[in-house]
Amino acid sequence: MRYLVTAVLLAAGSPALAQPRPNIVLIGAEDISPSLGCYGDPDAVTPNLDRFATQGARFTRAFTHAPVCAPSRSGLITGVYPTTLGTHHMRSKLARTPDLFVDYLRKAGYFVAWPGKTDFNFDLPKAWVDTTQDWTKNPAVLPTDRPWFAYINYTVTHESQVRATPEAYARNTARLKPEEKRDRGRVALPPYYPDTPVVRECVGKYHDNITALDYLVGDVLRLLDERRWAENTIVVFFGDHGWGLPRGKRWCYDSGTRIPLLVRWPGVVRPGTVRDDLTAFIDLAPTFLTIAGAAVPPHMQGRVFVGPRTGPAPEYVFSCRDRMDETYDRIRSARGPHFRYVRNFHPELPYAQWLNYLDEMPVMKDWRRLAFAGTLTPTQRLFFARTKPAEELYDTRTDPHEVRNLAADPAHADTLRTMRGALDRWMADTKDLGATPERELIAKGLVRDVLSTEYEARLKLHPKGPPVP
Known part of the structure; x- marks a missing residue:
């Protein structure tokens, strides 16, 4: 009943929306594509997330604006594209902390709990939230006299855990039943990967780690039920970008930018809803503020994507x-x-420039080894071309892995021209800083020089990178 009152007030735009307002739980997962059973992944064992999806909305076309964690998360917390902020380079830092959506939530009367990972490409002031304690282990930190926003982030699916030591893998997957671990010989591989035991082992571990994540999400949902919070709590589950394997994470393809996004809002979002409209990571901040009854500042660049004030879907x-x-x-x-x-x-x-952290991944080592050996198929060799095409165009209906470039196909010339123009307008409208050299951004005082201090040792290891096969 409290939710129905809240929904009516939101729909009416009532200034009386002070109490009761819903709590908000945001559950973040790292480095995962929509590799869940509810998205039709045949290798998924995700009963808790699948059940959760039936209780609210599943977004089938949800995308992040950057296929790597810090630039992606900077847009999450600010509601502004990293290319507008200056947070677009992985491992650079803004000289000053920008406005955060949690600032506006707190001004609207919300208590904010944000334990664990931040990684926004800028430093945070002290007391930037009300608590950084893990509320899932100590629920008493959350207040009973006002609404709260509670974030939790799980790292078990991070890229590093795919190549974790056997001991770490065993700890990560300790709760899995034997039948929940994937048969490495049966996991599906994208066509651009070589089919080797090393690749299959990594893809199998990726799916096993997602099942371990599913257990953790189940714990959170159970806590909400036990505390009788579920009725008046919106729960959002998301991935910060695509899967943490080569040609996924760090790349602007579906494998790097398409994310799982599930939203449960009792009394407002109909259970079992499937949303096919384009939804962006940049939409989360304005949506949370609208739910809280706070005004969305004009500098935020997303739309409200769920609830009575849902905005029109974008074309791109x-x-x-x-x-x-x-x-x-x-x-x-x-x-x-x-x-x-x-x-x-x-x-x-080339696509396959040497990157020290990425090249620690066994998939990348095996893929690179076979590229030098000259034993890859034409599709598997695409990633090791000496140069890239200036433009790429893919029809994801017939080519979900985006390996058949249609940019030179006259039959798709109109689509190419239209999307080229849309990208030009977006870069101009959002004041994309990508063309500005980093040294110039540093000289202007926008960002600090992190590259020379944190990565000098890595550059010395491979100043030019290994030769391209």
Whole structure:
């Protein structure tokens, strides 16, 4: 009943929306694509998340604006594209902390709990939230006299855990029953990967880790039930970007930017809803503020995507990739309901530039080894081309892995031209800083020079990178 009152007040835009307002729980998962049973993944064992999806809305076309954690999360917490803020390079830092959506939530009377990972490409002031204690282990930190926003982030699915030691893998998956661990010989591989035991082991571990995540999400949902919070709590589950395997994370394809997004809002979102409209990571901040009854500041660049004040769906969503650690590149992408357009600003650079952290991944080692051996199939060799095309266009309906570039196909010339123009407008409208050299951003005082201090050792290891096969 409290939710129905809240929904009516929201729909009416009533200034009386002070109490009761819903609590909000945001559950973040790292480095996962929509590899859940509710999204039709045949390798998924995710009963808790699948059941949760039936209780609210499942978004089938949800995308982040950056295929790597810090730029992606900077947009989450600010509601502003990293290319507008200056947080677009992986492992750079803004000189000053920008406005955060949690600032506005707290001004609206919400208590904010944010334990664990931040990683926003800028430093945070002390007392930036009300508590950083883990509320899932100590629920008493959450107040009873006002609404609260509670975040929790799980790292068990992070890229590093796919290549974790056997001991760490055993700890991560300790709750899995034997039948819940994937048969490595049966997991599905994307066509651009070589089919080797090493690759299959990593893909199998990726899915096992998601099942371990499913147990943790089940714990949170159970806590909400036990505390009798579920009726008046909106729960949002998301992934920060696509899967943490090569040509997924760090790349502006569906494998790097398409995310799972599930929302349960009792009394407002009909159970079993499936939403096919384009939804962006940048939409979370304005949506949370609207739920809280707070005004959305004009500098935020997303839309309200759920609830009575849902805004119109965009024609396209956009994503960016810039420097990744010690490896420079610049890529922009527009994604429509069916087509993806990619612009490579440095086509002279290969896809498979050496990146020390990425090249620790066994998949990358095996893939690179076979590229040098000359034993890859034509599709598997695409990632090791010496140069990139200036433009890429993919029909994701017939080519979900985005390996057949249609940019030169006359039959798709109109689509290419339309999406090229849409990307140009987005970069101009959002004042994309990607073309501005980092040294200039540093000289202007926008960002601090992190590259030379944190990555000098890595650059010394491979100043030019290994030769391209």
